[in-house]
Amino acid sequence: MSIEQLKAFRSKVDKDDNLQNKFKAGKSPEDVVGIAKEHGHEFTADKFSQLRKEELQAVNGGIPSWTVATMG
16 A cells, blocks of 8 residues: 555556546545556555645546545
8 A cells, every 4th residue: 555556556547548537437536546456556545645636637638626625
């Protein structure tokens, strides 16, 4: 459950259109954690919330609106 796992997942999302669509369809950080786990990456919703907004924006030019609220 590390930030490295989260970054590895984000890198995978960057390269996979299908995974990008799943990520964007997520409704909460918990949804993203579940999607990541399906693809072999484990981290907590808290770790997801720690990732900087700029890093998330790299995913296909945009981020789901719910992610902005989690960025505190």
